[in-house]
Amino acid sequence: xxxxxxxxxxxxxxxxxxxxxxxxxxxxxxxxxxxxxxxxxxxxxxxxxxxxxxxxxxxxxxxxxxxxxxxxxxxxxxxxxxxxxxxxxxxxxxxxxxxxxxxxxxxxxxxxxxxxxxxxxxxxxxxxxxxxxxxxxxxxxxxxxxxxxxxxxxxxxxxxxxxxxxxxxxxxxxxxxxxxxxxxxxxxxxxxxxxxxxxxxxxxxxxxxxxxxxxxxxxxxxxxxxxxxxxx
Amino acid sequence: xxxxxxxxxxxxxxxxxxxxxxxxxxxxxxxxxxxxxxxxxxxxxxxxxxxxxxxxxxxxxxxxxxxxxxxxxxxxxxxxxxxxxxxxxxxxxxxxxxxxxxxxxxxxxxxxxxxxxxxxxxxxxxxxxxxxxxxxxxxxxxxxxxxxxxxxxxxxxxxxxxxxxxxxxxxxxxxxxxxxxxxxxxxxxxxxxxxxxxxxxxxxxxxxxxxxxxxxxxxxxxxxxxxxxxxxxxxxxxxxxxxxxxxxxxxxx
Numbered sequence: 183x184x185x186x187x188x189x190x191x192x193x194x195x196x197x198x199x200x201x202x203x204x205x206x207x208x209x210x211x212x213x214x215x216x217x218x219x220x221x222x223x224x225x226x227x228x229x230x231x232x233x234x235x236x237x238x239x240x241x242x243x244x245x246x247x248x249x250x251x252x253x254x255x256x257x258x259x260x261x262x263x264x265x266x267x268x269x270x271x272x273x274x275x276x277x278x279x280x281x282x283x284x285x286x287x288x289x290x291x292x293x294x295x296x297x298x299x300x301x302x303x304x305x306x307x308x309x310x311x312x313x314x315x316x317x318x319x320x321x322x323x324x325x326x327x328x329x330x331x332x333x334x335x336x337x338x339x340x341x342x343x344x345x346x347x348x349x350x351x352x353x354x355x356x357x358x359x360x361x362x363x364x365x366x367x368x369x370x371x372x373x374x375x376x377x378x379x380x381x382x383x384x385x386x387x388x389x390x391x392x393x394x395x396x397x398x399x400x401x402x403x404x405x406x407x408x409x410x411x412x413x414x
Numbered sequence: 415x416x417x418x419x420x421x422x423x424x425x426x427x428x429x430x431x432x433x434x435x436x437x438x439x440x441x442x443x444x445x446x447x448x449x450x451x452x453x454x455x456x457x458x459x460x461x462x463x464x465x466x467x468x469x470x471x472x473x474x475x476x477x478x479x480x481x482x483x484x485x486x487x488x489x490x491x492x493x494x495x496x497x498x499x500x501x502x503x504x505x506x507x508x509x510x511x512x513x514x515x516x517x518x519x520x521x522x523x524x525x526x527x528x529x530x531x532x533x534x535x536x537x538x539x540x541x542x543x544x545x546x547x548x549x550x551x552x553x554x555x556x557x558x559x560x561x562x563x564x565x566x567x568x569x570x571x572x573x574x575x576x577x578x579x580x581x582x583x584x585x586x587x588x589x590x591x592x593x594x595x596x597x598x599x600x601x602x603x604x605x606x607x608x609x610x611x612x613x614x615x616x617x618x619x620x621x622x623x624x625x626x627x628x629x630x631x632x633x634x635x636x637x638x639x640x641x642x643x644x645x646x647x648x649x650x651x652x653x654x655x656x657x658x659x660x661x662x663x664x665x666x667x
Binding site (some may be wrong): 266267299 | 450515516523563
Protein backbone atom coordinates (compact mmCIF):
# COMPACT_ATOMS: atom_id res chain seq x y z
CA UNK A 183 0.00 0.00 0.00
CA UNK A 184 1.41 3.34 -1.05
CA UNK A 185 2.03 5.92 1.65
CA UNK A 186 0.29 9.25 2.01
CA UNK A 187 2.16 12.55 2.00
CA UNK A 188 1.66 12.84 5.75
CA UNK A 189 3.14 9.39 6.27
CA UNK A 190 6.13 10.39 4.17
CA UNK A 191 6.72 13.42 6.40
CA UNK A 192 5.73 16.12 3.90
CA UNK A 193 4.55 19.33 5.55
CA UNK A 194 1.85 19.77 2.87
CA UNK A 195 -1.36 17.77 2.46
CA UNK A 196 -3.06 16.52 -0.68
CA UNK A 197 -6.82 16.28 -1.01
CA UNK A 198 -8.28 14.53 -4.05
CA UNK A 199 -11.79 14.23 -5.41
CA UNK A 200 -12.89 11.37 -7.60
CA UNK A 201 -16.16 10.42 -9.24
CA UNK A 202 -17.81 9.91 -12.58
CA UNK A 203 -18.22 12.74 -15.06
CA UNK A 204 -21.32 14.62 -13.94
CA UNK A 205 -21.05 13.60 -10.28
CA UNK A 206 -20.54 17.22 -9.24
CA UNK A 207 -17.04 16.66 -7.86
CA UNK A 208 -15.53 19.68 -9.63
CA UNK A 209 -18.15 21.99 -8.08
CA UNK A 210 -17.40 20.56 -4.66
CA UNK A 211 -13.63 20.94 -4.91
CA UNK A 212 -14.04 24.48 -6.18
CA UNK A 213 -16.16 25.37 -3.15
CA UNK A 214 -13.62 23.70 -0.87
CA UNK A 215 -10.85 25.72 -2.48
CA UNK A 216 -12.73 29.00 -1.97
CA UNK A 217 -13.36 28.16 1.68
CA UNK A 218 -9.66 27.44 2.28
CA UNK A 219 -8.50 30.50 0.35
CA UNK A 220 -10.83 32.79 2.25
CA UNK A 221 -9.19 31.61 5.45
CA UNK A 222 -5.87 32.81 4.03
CA UNK A 223 -4.40 29.33 3.70
CA UNK A 224 -1.79 28.26 1.18
CA UNK A 225 -3.85 26.40 -1.42
CA UNK A 226 -3.09 25.09 -4.87
CA UNK A 227 -5.57 23.50 -7.26
CA UNK A 228 -4.59 20.98 -9.94
CA UNK A 229 -6.54 19.19 -12.64
CA UNK A 230 -5.96 15.83 -14.32
CA UNK A 231 -4.55 16.09 -17.83
CA UNK A 232 -3.37 19.65 -18.06
CA UNK A 233 0.31 19.94 -18.99
CA UNK A 234 1.05 21.59 -22.33
CA UNK A 235 3.63 19.28 -23.78
CA UNK A 236 1.68 16.10 -23.28
CA UNK A 237 -1.55 17.77 -24.31
CA UNK A 238 -0.08 18.26 -27.75
CA UNK A 239 0.61 14.52 -28.05
CA UNK A 240 -2.73 13.38 -26.64
CA UNK A 241 -4.76 15.66 -28.84
CA UNK A 242 -2.88 14.35 -31.85
CA UNK A 243 -3.46 10.80 -30.68
CA UNK A 244 -7.12 11.46 -30.16
CA UNK A 245 -7.47 13.06 -33.54
CA UNK A 246 -5.81 10.23 -35.32
CA UNK A 247 -7.25 7.53 -33.06
CA UNK A 248 -3.70 6.25 -32.69
CA UNK A 249 -3.98 5.42 -29.04
CA UNK A 250 -4.29 1.87 -27.78
CA UNK A 251 -5.20 1.07 -24.16
CA UNK A 252 -1.47 0.79 -23.36
CA UNK A 253 -0.37 4.04 -25.00
CA UNK A 254 -3.46 5.81 -23.63
CA UNK A 255 -2.41 4.69 -20.17
CA UNK A 256 1.26 5.60 -20.65
CA UNK A 257 0.66 9.04 -22.09
CA UNK A 258 -1.61 9.97 -19.20
CA UNK A 259 0.94 8.59 -16.76
CA UNK A 260 3.58 10.76 -18.44
CA UNK A 261 1.35 13.78 -18.08
CA UNK A 262 0.68 13.00 -14.46
CA UNK A 263 4.38 12.42 -13.71
CA UNK A 264 5.19 15.81 -15.19
CA UNK A 265 2.70 17.55 -12.96
CA UNK A 266 3.62 15.40 -9.97
CA UNK A 267 7.35 16.04 -10.10
CA UNK A 268 7.35 19.64 -11.22
CA UNK A 269 4.34 20.99 -9.37
CA UNK A 270 2.70 18.79 -6.75
CA UNK A 271 5.80 17.55 -4.94
CA UNK A 272 7.53 20.97 -4.68
CA UNK A 273 4.31 22.57 -3.40
CA UNK A 274 3.79 19.81 -0.86
CA UNK A 275 7.37 20.22 0.25
CA UNK A 276 6.63 23.91 0.70
CA UNK A 277 3.68 23.14 2.96
CA UNK A 278 0.76 23.76 0.63
CA UNK A 279 -2.73 22.29 0.70
CA UNK A 280 -2.96 20.78 -2.75
CA UNK A 281 -6.40 20.04 -4.16
CA UNK A 282 -6.61 17.58 -7.05
CA UNK A 283 -9.59 17.15 -9.32
CA UNK A 284 -8.91 13.45 -9.99
CA UNK A 285 -5.79 11.57 -8.99
CA UNK A 286 -4.26 8.16 -9.78
CA UNK A 287 -7.54 6.37 -9.03
CA UNK A 288 -8.99 7.80 -12.24
CA UNK A 289 -6.25 5.97 -14.12
CA UNK A 290 -6.72 2.81 -12.06
CA UNK A 291 -10.41 2.72 -12.98
CA UNK A 292 -10.17 3.89 -16.58
CA UNK A 293 -7.15 1.89 -17.74
CA UNK A 294 -8.46 -1.29 -16.12
CA UNK A 295 -11.82 -0.92 -17.85
CA UNK A 296 -9.86 -0.49 -21.11
CA UNK A 297 -8.19 -3.85 -20.53
CA UNK A 298 -4.79 -3.03 -19.05
CA UNK A 299 -3.82 -5.42 -16.24
CA UNK A 300 -4.74 -3.79 -12.90
CA UNK A 301 -1.39 -4.67 -11.29
CA UNK A 302 0.53 -3.15 -14.18
CA UNK A 303 -1.36 0.13 -13.92
CA UNK A 304 -0.84 0.31 -10.17
CA UNK A 305 2.87 -0.41 -10.50
CA UNK A 306 3.08 2.25 -13.21
CA UNK A 307 1.85 4.89 -10.75
CA UNK A 308 3.76 3.56 -7.75
CA UNK A 309 6.12 6.56 -7.89
CA UNK A 310 3.28 8.73 -6.58
CA UNK A 311 2.35 9.03 -2.92
CA UNK A 312 -1.34 8.77 -2.12
CA UNK A 313 -3.65 11.59 -1.05
CA UNK A 314 -4.11 12.36 2.62
CA UNK A 315 -7.84 12.56 1.96
CA UNK A 316 -9.83 11.22 -0.99
CA UNK A 317 -13.49 12.05 -1.52
CA UNK A 318 -15.55 9.92 -3.83
CA UNK A 319 -18.75 11.51 -5.11
CA UNK A 320 -21.27 8.80 -5.65
CA UNK A 321 -24.36 9.76 -7.61
CA UNK A 322 -26.96 7.53 -9.20
CA UNK A 323 -25.56 6.52 -12.55
CA UNK A 324 -28.64 7.89 -14.34
CA UNK A 325 -28.21 11.31 -12.66
CA UNK A 326 -24.57 11.61 -13.75
CA UNK A 327 -25.41 10.50 -17.26
CA UNK A 328 -28.19 13.06 -17.58
CA UNK A 329 -25.92 15.90 -16.39
CA UNK A 330 -23.38 15.08 -19.06
CA UNK A 331 -25.71 14.13 -21.85
CA UNK A 332 -27.99 17.16 -21.54
CA UNK A 333 -26.56 20.18 -23.31
CA UNK A 334 -23.68 18.34 -24.93
CA UNK A 335 -24.19 17.98 -28.63
CA UNK A 336 -21.53 15.35 -29.04
CA UNK A 337 -19.58 13.06 -26.76
CA UNK A 338 -15.87 12.85 -27.45
CA UNK A 339 -14.53 9.56 -28.76
CA UNK A 340 -12.48 8.48 -25.73
CA UNK A 341 -14.80 10.10 -23.20
CA UNK A 342 -17.59 7.87 -24.47
CA UNK A 343 -15.29 4.84 -24.41
CA UNK A 344 -15.90 4.39 -28.14
CA UNK A 345 -12.48 2.75 -28.45
CA UNK A 346 -13.84 -0.18 -26.44
CA UNK A 347 -16.40 -0.97 -29.13
CA UNK A 348 -19.12 -1.38 -26.54
CA UNK A 349 -21.76 0.03 -28.84
CA UNK A 350 -21.75 1.93 -32.14
CA UNK A 351 -24.04 4.52 -30.51
CA UNK A 352 -21.91 7.05 -28.56
CA UNK A 353 -24.59 7.62 -25.93
CA UNK A 354 -25.12 3.94 -25.32
CA UNK A 355 -21.36 3.38 -25.26
CA UNK A 356 -20.97 6.18 -22.73
CA UNK A 357 -23.60 4.61 -20.46
CA UNK A 358 -21.94 1.21 -20.47
CA UNK A 359 -18.48 2.73 -20.03
CA UNK A 360 -19.51 4.90 -17.07
CA UNK A 361 -21.26 1.94 -15.49
CA UNK A 362 -18.05 -0.08 -15.65
CA UNK A 363 -16.01 2.81 -14.25
CA UNK A 364 -18.38 3.09 -11.33
CA UNK A 365 -17.93 -0.61 -10.57
CA UNK A 366 -14.14 -0.17 -10.58
CA UNK A 367 -14.30 2.86 -8.29
CA UNK A 368 -16.56 1.16 -5.80
CA UNK A 369 -14.31 -1.90 -5.76
CA UNK A 370 -11.34 0.33 -4.77
CA UNK A 371 -13.24 2.34 -2.22
CA UNK A 372 -12.24 0.45 0.93
CA UNK A 373 -8.71 -0.33 -0.18
CA UNK A 374 -7.87 3.36 -0.66
CA UNK A 375 -9.99 4.79 2.17
CA UNK A 376 -12.34 6.81 0.02
CA UNK A 377 -14.72 9.07 1.90
CA UNK A 378 -17.98 8.36 0.10
CA UNK A 379 -20.14 11.43 -0.38
CA UNK A 380 -23.75 11.03 -1.40
CA UNK A 381 -23.77 13.17 -4.53
CA UNK A 382 -27.55 12.95 -4.87
CA UNK A 383 -27.88 15.45 -2.03
CA UNK A 384 -28.01 19.25 -2.44
CA UNK A 385 -24.66 20.97 -3.13
CA UNK A 386 -24.66 22.65 0.29
CA UNK A 387 -25.25 19.42 2.20
CA UNK A 388 -22.34 17.76 0.41
CA UNK A 389 -20.07 20.75 0.94
CA UNK A 390 -20.71 20.87 4.66
CA UNK A 391 -19.82 17.18 4.97
CA UNK A 392 -16.63 17.76 2.98
CA UNK A 393 -15.59 20.80 5.06
CA UNK A 394 -16.28 18.97 8.29
CA UNK A 395 -14.09 16.03 7.29
CA UNK A 396 -11.29 18.31 6.08
CA UNK A 397 -11.37 20.36 9.27
CA UNK A 398 -11.32 17.28 11.48
CA UNK A 399 -8.53 15.48 9.60
CA UNK A 400 -6.20 18.35 8.77
CA UNK A 401 -4.83 20.92 11.16
CA UNK A 402 -5.79 23.85 8.94
CA UNK A 403 -4.25 26.58 11.09
CA UNK A 404 -0.85 25.13 10.20
CA UNK A 405 -1.31 26.15 6.58
CA UNK A 406 -1.67 29.88 7.09
CA UNK A 407 0.78 31.97 5.16
CA UNK A 408 -0.56 33.56 2.05
CA UNK A 409 -2.40 36.84 2.40
CA UNK A 410 -6.15 36.19 2.62
CA UNK A 411 -7.80 36.24 -0.78
CA UNK A 412 -10.17 39.09 -1.49
CA UNK A 413 -13.78 38.09 -0.91
CA UNK A 414 -15.71 37.39 -4.09
CA UNK B 415 16.64 -34.96 -58.61
CA UNK B 416 20.26 -35.74 -57.87
CA UNK B 417 20.60 -38.13 -60.80
CA UNK B 418 22.18 -35.68 -63.24
CA UNK B 419 24.49 -33.37 -61.40
CA UNK B 420 25.38 -30.39 -63.56
CA UNK B 421 28.19 -28.55 -61.79
CA UNK B 422 28.62 -26.02 -64.60
CA UNK B 423 25.03 -24.87 -64.50
CA UNK B 424 24.97 -24.75 -60.74
CA UNK B 425 27.92 -22.40 -60.76
CA UNK B 426 26.06 -20.06 -63.12
CA UNK B 427 22.97 -19.84 -60.88
CA UNK B 428 22.38 -16.70 -58.78
CA UNK B 429 24.01 -16.86 -55.33
CA UNK B 430 22.02 -18.08 -52.35
CA UNK B 431 19.05 -19.45 -54.24
CA UNK B 432 18.14 -21.62 -51.30
CA UNK B 433 15.95 -19.43 -49.11
CA UNK B 434 15.58 -20.54 -45.53
CA UNK B 435 12.05 -20.40 -44.20
CA UNK B 436 12.42 -19.34 -40.57
CA UNK B 437 11.29 -21.86 -38.00
CA UNK B 438 8.46 -20.22 -36.01
CA UNK B 439 8.89 -20.02 -32.27
CA UNK B 440 6.11 -18.82 -29.95
CA UNK B 441 7.01 -15.42 -28.57
CA UNK B 442 6.38 -14.27 -25.03
CA UNK B 443 6.26 -11.05 -23.05
CA UNK B 444 8.62 -10.12 -20.24
CA UNK B 445 5.76 -9.38 -17.86
CA UNK B 446 2.07 -8.56 -18.04
CA UNK B 447 2.34 -7.95 -21.74
CA UNK B 448 -0.24 -6.30 -23.95
CA UNK B 449 -3.93 -7.12 -24.11
CA UNK B 450 -5.21 -9.02 -27.15
CA UNK B 451 -2.00 -10.19 -28.78
CA UNK B 452 -1.99 -13.72 -30.21
CA UNK B 453 1.59 -14.67 -29.48
CA UNK B 454 1.56 -17.87 -31.53
CA UNK B 455 0.71 -15.85 -34.65
CA UNK B 456 3.92 -13.83 -34.55
CA UNK B 457 5.89 -15.74 -37.12
CA UNK B 458 8.62 -13.13 -37.75
CA UNK B 459 11.78 -12.61 -35.72
CA UNK B 460 12.71 -9.68 -33.51
CA UNK B 461 16.43 -8.90 -33.56
CA UNK B 462 17.76 -6.16 -31.31
CA UNK B 463 21.08 -4.37 -31.56
CA UNK B 464 22.05 -2.37 -28.48
CA UNK B 465 25.01 -0.15 -27.82
CA UNK B 466 26.05 3.44 -27.21
CA UNK B 467 26.26 6.10 -29.93
CA UNK B 468 29.41 5.31 -31.87
CA UNK B 469 29.28 1.60 -31.09
CA UNK B 470 28.54 0.87 -34.75
CA UNK B 471 24.90 -0.09 -34.19
CA UNK B 472 23.42 1.60 -37.23
CA UNK B 473 26.03 0.40 -39.69
CA UNK B 474 25.73 -3.15 -38.36
CA UNK B 475 21.98 -2.98 -38.82
CA UNK B 476 22.36 -1.64 -42.37
CA UNK B 477 24.64 -4.56 -43.22
CA UNK B 478 22.21 -7.03 -41.66
CA UNK B 479 19.28 -5.61 -43.62
CA UNK B 480 21.16 -6.04 -46.91
CA UNK B 481 22.18 -9.54 -46.00
CA UNK B 482 18.70 -10.60 -44.85
CA UNK B 483 16.99 -9.13 -47.91
CA UNK B 484 19.48 -10.85 -50.18
CA UNK B 485 18.44 -14.08 -48.54
CA UNK B 486 14.79 -13.44 -49.21
CA UNK B 487 13.59 -12.09 -45.84
CA UNK B 488 11.36 -9.04 -45.54
CA UNK B 489 12.65 -6.55 -42.96
CA UNK B 490 11.38 -3.63 -40.94
CA UNK B 491 13.38 -1.28 -38.74
CA UNK B 492 12.44 0.41 -35.50
CA UNK B 493 14.37 2.50 -33.04
CA UNK B 494 14.06 4.93 -30.18
CA UNK B 495 12.14 8.15 -30.71
CA UNK B 496 10.56 7.07 -33.96
CA UNK B 497 6.88 6.81 -32.95
CA UNK B 498 4.22 8.80 -34.74
CA UNK B 499 2.57 9.49 -31.41
CA UNK B 500 5.22 11.35 -29.40
CA UNK B 501 8.39 11.73 -31.47
CA UNK B 502 8.05 15.50 -31.91
CA UNK B 503 7.14 16.07 -28.30
CA UNK B 504 10.12 14.03 -27.14
CA UNK B 505 12.45 16.10 -29.28
CA UNK B 506 11.00 19.27 -27.83
CA UNK B 507 11.38 17.97 -24.31
CA UNK B 508 14.99 16.95 -24.89
CA UNK B 509 15.94 20.27 -26.38
CA UNK B 510 14.42 22.23 -23.55
CA UNK B 511 15.62 19.86 -20.82
CA UNK B 512 12.41 20.68 -19.02
CA UNK B 513 11.04 17.31 -17.95
CA UNK B 514 12.02 15.50 -14.80
CA UNK B 515 13.22 11.90 -14.71
CA UNK B 516 10.02 9.92 -14.18
CA UNK B 517 8.28 11.98 -16.84
CA UNK B 518 11.08 11.44 -19.33
CA UNK B 519 11.07 7.67 -18.61
CA UNK B 520 7.35 7.46 -19.20
CA UNK B 521 7.59 9.56 -22.33
CA UNK B 522 10.13 7.14 -23.77
CA UNK B 523 8.01 4.20 -22.64
CA UNK B 524 5.06 5.70 -24.54
CA UNK B 525 7.22 6.06 -27.64
CA UNK B 526 8.31 2.44 -27.27
CA UNK B 527 4.78 1.11 -26.69
CA UNK B 528 3.47 2.97 -29.72
CA UNK B 529 6.07 1.36 -31.98
CA UNK B 530 5.63 -2.03 -30.32
CA UNK B 531 1.89 -2.07 -30.99
CA UNK B 532 1.80 -0.28 -34.31
CA UNK B 533 5.00 -1.47 -36.01
CA UNK B 534 6.78 -4.36 -34.30
CA UNK B 535 3.83 -6.65 -33.59
CA UNK B 536 2.06 -6.15 -36.96
CA UNK B 537 5.36 -6.77 -38.78
CA UNK B 538 6.06 -9.93 -36.78
CA UNK B 539 2.54 -11.10 -37.51
CA UNK B 540 3.27 -10.60 -41.22
CA UNK B 541 6.43 -12.72 -40.90
CA UNK B 542 8.98 -9.88 -41.12
CA UNK B 543 12.44 -9.72 -39.63
CA UNK B 544 12.22 -6.72 -37.31
CA UNK B 545 15.56 -5.05 -36.61
CA UNK B 546 15.46 -2.82 -33.59
CA UNK B 547 18.11 -0.12 -33.25
CA UNK B 548 18.04 -0.28 -29.43
CA UNK B 549 15.20 -1.59 -27.30
CA UNK B 550 14.07 -1.43 -23.68
CA UNK B 551 17.55 -2.13 -22.29
CA UNK B 552 18.99 1.24 -23.27
CA UNK B 553 15.92 2.93 -21.81
CA UNK B 554 16.24 0.95 -18.59
CA UNK B 555 20.00 1.49 -18.30
CA UNK B 556 19.59 5.26 -18.76
CA UNK B 557 16.93 5.36 -16.06
CA UNK B 558 18.90 3.15 -13.69
CA UNK B 559 21.93 5.43 -14.02
CA UNK B 560 19.58 8.25 -13.02
CA UNK B 561 18.36 6.44 -9.93
CA UNK B 562 15.09 4.89 -11.10
CA UNK B 563 13.61 2.00 -9.16
CA UNK B 564 14.47 -1.30 -10.87
CA UNK B 565 11.19 -3.04 -9.96
CA UNK B 566 9.23 -0.12 -11.34
CA UNK B 567 11.11 -0.34 -14.64
CA UNK B 568 10.64 -4.10 -14.80
CA UNK B 569 6.92 -3.80 -14.41
CA UNK B 570 6.71 -0.87 -16.84
CA UNK B 571 8.58 -2.78 -19.55
CA UNK B 572 6.72 -5.98 -18.80
CA UNK B 573 4.76 -4.94 -21.91
CA UNK B 574 7.78 -5.73 -24.09
CA UNK B 575 8.14 -8.83 -26.25
CA UNK B 576 11.15 -10.99 -25.55
CA UNK B 577 13.30 -10.64 -28.70
CA UNK B 578 14.64 -13.62 -30.62
CA UNK B 579 18.13 -12.21 -30.34
CA UNK B 580 19.70 -9.28 -28.49
CA UNK B 581 23.21 -8.15 -29.33
CA UNK B 582 24.94 -5.60 -27.15
CA UNK B 583 27.89 -4.00 -28.91
CA UNK B 584 30.23 -3.37 -26.05
CA UNK B 585 32.76 -0.70 -26.87
CA UNK B 586 35.21 0.76 -24.38
CA UNK B 587 34.49 4.42 -23.53
CA UNK B 588 37.84 5.56 -24.91
CA UNK B 589 37.11 4.02 -28.31
CA UNK B 590 33.59 5.46 -28.21
CA UNK B 591 34.83 8.97 -27.61
CA UNK B 592 37.23 8.71 -30.57
CA UNK B 593 34.51 7.38 -32.87
CA UNK B 594 32.10 10.14 -31.87
CA UNK B 595 34.72 12.77 -32.66
CA UNK B 596 35.61 11.11 -35.94
CA UNK B 597 31.93 11.18 -36.92
CA UNK B 598 30.58 14.49 -35.65
CA UNK B 599 33.49 16.33 -34.02
CA UNK B 600 31.20 16.80 -31.03
CA UNK B 601 29.73 14.90 -28.11
CA UNK B 602 25.96 14.72 -27.59
CA UNK B 603 24.58 16.37 -24.43
CA UNK B 604 22.48 13.34 -23.43
CA UNK B 605 24.98 10.68 -24.49
CA UNK B 606 27.46 12.49 -22.27
CA UNK B 607 25.04 12.38 -19.35
CA UNK B 608 25.43 16.13 -18.84
CA UNK B 609 22.08 16.27 -17.02
CA UNK B 610 23.63 14.20 -14.23
CA UNK B 611 26.25 16.75 -13.26
CA UNK B 612 29.03 14.12 -13.24
CA UNK B 613 31.52 16.71 -14.40
CA UNK B 614 31.40 20.19 -15.86
CA UNK B 615 33.83 19.00 -18.46
CA UNK B 616 31.93 17.27 -21.28
CA UNK B 617 34.77 14.95 -22.20
CA UNK B 618 35.09 13.74 -18.60
CA UNK B 619 31.34 13.49 -18.24
CA UNK B 620 31.08 11.39 -21.41
CA UNK B 621 33.65 8.88 -20.15
CA UNK B 622 32.09 8.67 -16.70
CA UNK B 623 28.56 8.34 -18.07
CA UNK B 624 29.46 5.64 -20.58
CA UNK B 625 31.19 3.66 -17.82
CA UNK B 626 28.02 3.89 -15.72
CA UNK B 627 25.95 2.73 -18.69
CA UNK B 628 28.23 -0.28 -19.25
CA UNK B 629 27.85 -1.19 -15.57
CA UNK B 630 24.06 -1.10 -15.91
CA UNK B 631 24.12 -3.18 -19.10
CA UNK B 632 26.24 -5.77 -17.34
CA UNK B 633 23.69 -5.86 -14.54
CA UNK B 634 20.72 -6.03 -16.90
CA UNK B 635 22.34 -8.91 -18.70
CA UNK B 636 21.72 -11.09 -15.65
CA UNK B 637 17.96 -10.51 -15.77
CA UNK B 638 17.55 -10.16 -19.55
CA UNK B 639 19.57 -12.68 -21.43
CA UNK B 640 21.59 -11.00 -24.17
CA UNK B 641 24.72 -11.57 -26.21
CA UNK B 642 27.59 -9.28 -25.45
CA UNK B 643 29.51 -8.64 -28.66
CA UNK B 644 33.02 -7.22 -28.56
CA UNK B 645 32.49 -3.98 -30.48
CA UNK B 646 36.16 -2.95 -30.48
CA UNK B 647 36.77 -5.24 -33.49
CA UNK B 648 36.42 -4.45 -37.20
CA UNK B 649 32.88 -3.99 -38.59
CA UNK B 650 33.35 -7.05 -40.82
CA UNK B 651 34.36 -9.30 -37.95
CA UNK B 652 31.41 -8.10 -35.86
CA UNK B 653 28.95 -8.58 -38.70
CA UNK B 654 30.17 -12.11 -39.40
CA UNK B 655 29.55 -12.84 -35.74
CA UNK B 656 26.02 -11.42 -35.85
CA UNK B 657 25.15 -13.31 -39.06
CA UNK B 658 26.24 -16.60 -37.59
CA UNK B 659 24.04 -16.03 -34.55
CA UNK B 660 21.06 -14.85 -36.58
CA UNK B 661 21.37 -17.89 -38.80
CA UNK B 662 20.87 -20.04 -35.73
CA UNK B 663 17.82 -17.96 -34.78
CA UNK B 664 16.28 -18.48 -38.22
CA UNK B 665 16.69 -22.19 -37.82
CA UNK B 666 14.80 -22.03 -34.54
CA UNK B 667 17.83 -22.68 -32.38
